Amino acid sequence: MIYLDHAATSWPKPPEVLRAMAAFLERAGGNPGRSGHRLSLEAGRIVYDAREAVASLFGAPDPLRVLFTLNATQALNLALSGLLGPGDHVVATGMEHNAVMRPLRHLESGGVRLTVVPCSRDGSLDPGKMTAAIGPSTRLVVMTHASNVTGTILPVSEVARAAHARGALLLVDAAQTAGVLPIDMQSAGIDLLAFTGHKGLQGPPGTGGLILGEGVPASEMAPLVRGGTGSRSEHEIQPEDFPDKFESGTLNGPGIAGLGAGIRWVLDRGIDALRARELELGRALSEGIRNIAGVTVYGPENPEESTSIVSFTAAGHRPSEIGLRLDDEFGILCRVGLHCAPAAHRTIGTFPEGTVRLALGAATERAEVEAAVAAVRKVLRA
Numbered sequence: 001m002i003y004l005d006h007a008a009t010s011w012p013k014p015p016e017v018l019r020a021m022a023a024f025l026e027r028a029g030g031n032p033g034r035s036g037h038r039l040s041l042e043a044g045r046i047v048y049d050a051r052e053a054v055a056s057l058f059g060a061p062d063p064l065r066v067l068f069t070l071n072a073t074q075a076l077n078l079a080l081s082g083l084l085g086p087g088d089h090v091v092a093t094g095m096e097h098n099a100v101m102r103p104l105r106h107l108e109s110g111g112v113r114l115t116v117v118p119c120s121r122d123g124s125l126d127p128g129k130m131t132a133a134i135g136p137s138t139r140l141v142v143m144t145h146a147s148n149v150t151g152t153i154l155p156v157s158e159v160a161r162a163a164h165a166r167g168a169l170l171l172v173d174a175a176q177t178a179g180v181l182p183i184d185m186q187s188a189g190i191d192l193l194a195f196t197g198h199k200g201l202q203g204p205p206g207t208g209g210l211i212l213g214e215g216v217p218a219s220e221m222a223p224l225v226r227g228g229t230g231s232r233s234e235h236e237i238q239p240e241d242f243p244d245k246f247e248s249g250t251l252n253g254p255g256i257a258g259l260g261a262g263i264r265w266v267l268d269r270g271i272d273a274l275r276a277r278e279l280e281l282g283r284a285l286s287e288g289i290r291n292i293a294g295v296t297v298y299g300p301e302n303p304e305e306s307t308s309i310v311s312f313t314a315a316g317h318r319p320s321e322i323g324l325r326l327d328d329e330f331g332i333l334c335r336v337g338l339h340c341a342p343a344a345h346r347t348i349g350t351f352p353e354g355t356v357r358l359a360l361g362a363a364t365e366r367a368e369v370e371a372a373v374a375a376v377r378k379v380l381r382a
């Protein structure tokens with residue numbers, strides 16, 4: 001089996017992640033932040049260690065501003081519905097995932113004004129067009145850091161400057177780039193960073209989070225869920241403290257333990273080294289697929305401008321047929337169709353059939369890339 005679906009979720013996870021999850025359940029199974037006994041304190045320590053690991057990886061101002069969620073979708077919903085109300089203006093790009101577009105369309109039906117800035121056919125974004133769309137009443141700008149369809153990397157720092165110049169906040173969807181590209185919230189000017197734990201960070205499903213920069217006061221953001229936090233239990237009103245205001249209910253302790261171990265795995269190897277390896281393999285995959293007759297590859301030709309995703313169509317073949325044959329005949333697992341991002345497929349001109357997406361990850365070997373190119377060639381020949 002060759003797993004080339006790392007943009008959906010990474011697999012296999014490093015053994016350290018599995019061990020950390022088992023250890024949490026075996027030896028630290030208390031409820032973090034609730035009871036005062038040793039198992040609860042140990043669970044709380046593991047959760048705090050994971051917060052510190054997240055803060056250190058992303059240059060977050062304070063580990064307590066790392067809010068754990070179940071995935072990037074929940075983090076994005078928290079940010080969007082927590083910050084936007086009727087009359088507010090929000091700007092998004094034409095390459096967003098439905099984790100951004102669906103909450104935005106819902107908010108739009110409740111009176112939020114939405115501008116979607118078109119991107120080019122390779123998924124790239126002209127920062128000038130984004131700047132022109134941001135006005136004095138813009139509360140928030142939301143953008144993906146890299147497309148889950150084409151891998152195209154978007155110009156976050158330029159957009160941050162344009163947003164701040166007009167008093168707007170910048171929310172970045174780092175689902176595809178957390179653990180894949182270097183991200184420093186403070187130097188890039190990112191106010192809110194939504195990440196998922198189960199892709200590049202090597203953590204298990206059911207993990208992710210939202211990091212709030214210093215410019216985002218808790219008092220200006222509503223939580224998604226209200227309830228028990230283990231703190232200020234005498235009050236029936238939701239506390240205002242970080243992270244408790246946004247983390248009601250028992251946390252996913254084993255998942256967060258695994259996420260912490262995944263991030264430490266990434267930090268130990270170094271983001272730059274992981275990126276260099278993926279870049280080399282991504283280049284080989286992209287060149288190999290582009291050289292097959294009848295194939296159209298979407299996204300930038302220069303691998304430095306994208307994550308290691310290769311999205312393609314082939315004349316005379318449906319993406320679903322290619323995906324099925326890669327799985328059945330060659331044991332190659334990839335993802336076909338619209339990848340939960342119809343806006344991005346409209347942008348690149350592949351709506352409604354979508355593309356075949358091959359997505360590399362930290363566990364991918366060079367021989368697997370070569371086997372994938374050979375398999376696509378054979379499928380398209382027959």
Ligand SMILES: Cc1ncc(COP(=O)(O)O)c(C=O)c1O
Pocket residue numbers: 007008070071072073074097099100144146147148173175176195196197208340
């Ligand atoms: C760009 C992008 N945003 C958001 C998401 C949603 O992530 P999650 O599955 O963690 O909710 C994904 C996952 O596919 C994604 O690729």
